Amino acid sequence: MSSLLKLENICKSYPGVQALKGIDLEVQRGEIHALLGENGAGKSTLMKILVGVEHQDQGQILIDGQAQQFATYHDAIAAGIGIVFQEFSLIPYLNAVENIFLGHERVNGLGLLRKRQMQDKARALFVRLGVSIDLQCPIKYLSVAEQQFVEIAKALALDARLLVLDEPTATLTPTEAELLFEIMRELKRQGVAVIFISHHLEEIFQVCDRISVLRDGSNVGVTDVADSDIDRLVEMMVGRRLECSFPPKTQKPRGPVLLEVKDIQLIRNGPHNHFELHQGEILGFAGLVGSGRTELALAVIGALPVISKEVRVRGHSVSLRDPAQALEQGIGLLPESRKSEGLITGFSIRENISLNNLKKYEHYHLLDQGQECRTTEALMKQLSIKAPSGESRVFNLSGGNQQKVVIARWINHHCDILIFDEPTRGIDVGAKAEIYALMRALTEQGYAIIMISSELPEVIGMCDRVAVFNKGAIVKVLEASAVNPQEVMRYATGSQNEYLH
DSSP states (O other): OOEEEEEEEEEEEETTEEEEEEEEEEEETTOEEEEEOOTTSSHHHHHHHHTTSSOOSEEEEEETTEEEOOSSHHHHHHTTEEEEOSSOOOOTTSBHHHHHTTTSOOBOTTSOBOHHHHHHHHHHHHHHHTOOOOTTSBGGGSOHHHHHHHHHHHHHTTTOSEEEEESTTTTOOHHHHHHHHHHHHHHHHTTOEEEEEOSOHHHHHHHOSEEEEEETTEEEEEEEGGGOOHHHHHHHHHSSOOSOSSOOOOOSOOOOEEEEEEEEESSTTOOOEEEEEETTOEEEEEOSTTSSHHHHHHHHTTSSOOSEEEEEETTEEEOOSSHHHHHHTTEEEEOSOIIIIIOOTTSBHHHHHHTTOGGGGEETTEEOHHHHHHHHHHHHHHHTOOSSOTTSBGGGSOHHHHHHHHHHHHHHTTOOEEEEESTTTTOOHHHHHHHHHHHHHHHHTTOEEEEEOSOHHHHHHHOSEEEEEETTEEEEEEEGGGOSHHHHHHHHTTSOOOOOO
């Protein structure tokens, strides 16, 4: 194979930060090339430079051996480079055809749309990808996987020869991810090169040919997939070996019940569930996507309506009709989508931590900003939030540090019952280890945690007990040696029909 893309000595600085330090990258035709690195390693900056969104301070981009200077994203598209960002750029009220040709519609001599021609082209693109999409359905009604396939078709419609996929599996089910991998393999067979960015290292070995690793804005190395393994990649990424990502589970006996939920029913004729959460433990909510894990947790805190429920917090019966009442009882939620639901990213760390708790700093009807700043600094130190100061904007933080800001808010609010929904989604391996250690440290201090996770190794490695869901019902609560992959999957897939009553 010959080189399609070469990046040579790419450097990029921002005020006070050198983001990229002489990066080299080579991608061959018909190659799936993984680009790895922790959050903040420089992957996104490098890809933005490649597609003309940012501009390098020095270095050059070569396409087919010819130096290129991309002033805009449109210049990169003209050179055959397409990118599918983690945050989709689709218009929800338009259908697949309209989204694919948005901005470069096919028109006749009178300026009228050639709708049939665009539909035929879109249909051919999806045939090429091997997927079936309802061309007339508004994007907002398509699944996340289908929306992603529309994004890929949109890039291919512009004759992309190099496709950048940024965290494409972050919100996909395993079945949808495998379909995406097959599409990537088909594009490879057609000679299209793919740069694949993922925090799920096991995926790299399923679909990639070679791997480039960045750390702190520098090249760490390039390796063939066949010559590497996960341990070596982790060491390259973080600069040290992570002998065990999961901290030891607590050896203490379970503490008193902090949260007891009985007879909770979300829909009429649906299952009646119950569970207990003890002080000092991590209780996992596990199951296949769509099994009702998050819905049950949201119903407990009053964020979703229920047919019935009985909740006791620290032995006392309470009414939780909305999340504000749950917060008053010391229950905090770290939502799955921290950027859209857990944080105001344009606010500072201090402002996000103080949300929901400003009365704490009220002094004669004025805000004691000195006390607010001191509390913020103490929490940043306690949780190892990496930022220049409490006034740093949250959108500038890595995913792991953003997650810690949400945790800091609830600790500041004296919440000792915490619900973590997909706590490490979109977080790199080094930051994952930090979040795991933090969660275990919190339980050692007497906090109780419900962890909802789609990652089976995470569930097994972190949880003291696991409530397994199937079709909206908690079908089994596993503990001790029964918390293993075989048992979790046996109940999650419905091969055991032992329901709790």
